[in-house]
Amino acid sequence: MTSDMILPFYQALTEDVNALSAQVPALATDTLQDIRRKALERFSTIGLPTLKTEAWRYTNIQRYLKEFPYELLTTAAAVAEDVVNSTAIPELDCYRVVLVNGHLQADQSTLPEGKGITIGAMSANTTATGFVTYFNEQQHLAAESMAQLNTALFADGLYIELAANTVVDKPIHVVNVYSCTAHAFIQPRHLWVLNRNAAATIIETSIHPETATIAFANSVLETVVMENAELWHYNIQQGAESFREVHTTAAQQHKDSRYHHFNFTLPNTPFTRNNLSVALKGSHTETNLNGLYIASKHQHVDNHTFMDHIMPDCNSNELYKGVLLDSSNGVFTGKILVHQEAQKTNAFQQNNNLLLGTKADINSQPQLEIYADDVKCSHGFTAGQFSEESMFYLRSRGIGEDAAKALMVNAFSHDITDAVKVPALQHFLQEQIAEIMNN
Amino acid sequence: MLTIKNLHAEVEGKKILKGINLEINKGEMHAIMGPNGSGKSSLASVLAGRDNYTVTEGEVWFNGKNLLDMAPEDRAREGVFLAFQYPVEIPGVSNLNFLKTALNEIRAYKGLPALEAREFLKLTKEKQQLVDFHSNLMNRSLNEGFSGGEKKRNEIFQLAMLDPQLAILDETDSGLDIDALRIVSNGVNKLRDGEKSFVVITHYQRLLEYIIPDFVHVLYNGRIIKTGTKELALELEERGYDWLKEELHLKESV
């Protein structure tokens, strides 16, 4: 196919998305091809989100999709070792998984090995039990057109499956490299399954090394945390001016499982939308959702979260904190749905913001829908500036205004960073925050 | 070292300081006493640079420099230290990190390199002992959940660490029991090296039994209405402030 036959990407999205499907390689099984076809149909029906779409009221994604003439990119490019190494978290003893545009780079990776650990490309694992059972299984994805777009047109991603009782001894650092020589729309697709009693810590970071070409990532990750399994999942979004991102995580938890999700969004990606949903499909689960977003300049950061309490006796705790500098824009949505059967639910949610830029702004909306009667739910929202008393105290000790602000931002975010269980990562994040504030 | 000339200041349109004159030389210990609401903390705040106070008249010179022109952090770097009457709690800022930052910012201002971790710890240990400041408080958040006495000790501990030329202590004695008072006073006395000057703001003569002042000033209604030596403090303890107020009214009505 020659390039002049291809509709411009945005036009194809809005007018003829089928034209794009010819650009992605076929998937391995008929079932998958069928899933893809259905997603394509669904996307054609619902279309791109608009400001009238309830879940996108404060985020005009079309503006960002139109911003550059993107092309759908489904392949990897070679990425220099020093680029990959630059993403290392100092002092962190970990396994490393390098993905370029979603494609596993085995020779640049150090994968965990051993009984019960499956880790590899999605495309190489389409017949694995976990894959067959759980791929695209999560209901929450159906409502989100960007997720449908991913299902319809993804190329590859990371598949992890831990067999029952398998505990990975070190954190797994997943390095998402987005690399392109022309403006590109890239759609990785991942699935991680932790079977009964399995446990892992997975740290994701991303890098887009090119500054002249824009990468727009629309990634989807499904995580499955089976009975009594425990997943610590850290997503570190260290941004770049030349990067845009829609990141969808759909998690499901089964009986007695624990899921700890951390999302750090740091400057300077102009547009970030994180969809995070957790479906509680078993009772006695624990869920912790922690978020910290620090935005500067004209950044737009939208965290859209959904705690779906389906079963009784589950606890969820959500804390998102934002530091909005300059003219940045924050959006937070925290939906908590407690089904009628989900008695004895504890669901707490809090969103606190520091509005430091004169033109900074936050839109925060809790959405609580509660159909059970024996539940404890709460939500709260704050937006404010630094306490003048505290600032004066610090300055009266010789600490300059900028350093004082850095200390205060560190203090503001400390309940999130303190909850980070990997010391090297915690230290790294604290340093990052200090560095951002000192610039 | 410090010269205050005819200082007038207001807060939220309310006149608080109404012409303060004060001269403090190297190594001196000055006590400022006076009834509640007379402007003692306000004077301390204006000297430290709290920005809700507006200076409407007067001058303040510190080692030949115009103090009122400086940002609060620069006053501290030049050597002014205020021990707060009500130290703030800052959750999430560790005491240790706070002190290290402060010390190094002051050092950088003076063109000195940052302290090595080992030197810093050594200094910390040494100064902790001075005021019997528990080392387990060091890693906690700044003043968070500290008792009243612990907060005050922390102020003096910071004073010892930052080693200013002029230390203003605003009611450091209030909320201290007699043992804590003795410890804090001993700490302050050990810091008296003939170079450092002190302004001790207090309500009670009690503190001045431990910290012997060279001068005692009575601040009333925004003005220093009497200056004396440590005997004045004793007299105030016995007779209260009313006789001074009367004396003042007599003077003013003349």
Ligand SMILES: Nc1ncnc2c1ncn2[C@@H]1O[C@H](COP(=O)(O)OP(=O)(O)O)[C@@H](O)[C@H]1O
């Ligand atoms: N922020 C403020 N706004 C209005 N009035 C204030 C403020 N701070 C202090 N004052 C007033 O200034 C006067 C002096 O207070 P202060 O300096 O705290 O006295 P002292 O320390 O001698 O007890 C009091 O009348 C007090 O109410």
Ligand SMILES: [Mg+2]
């Ligand atoms: Mg006072």
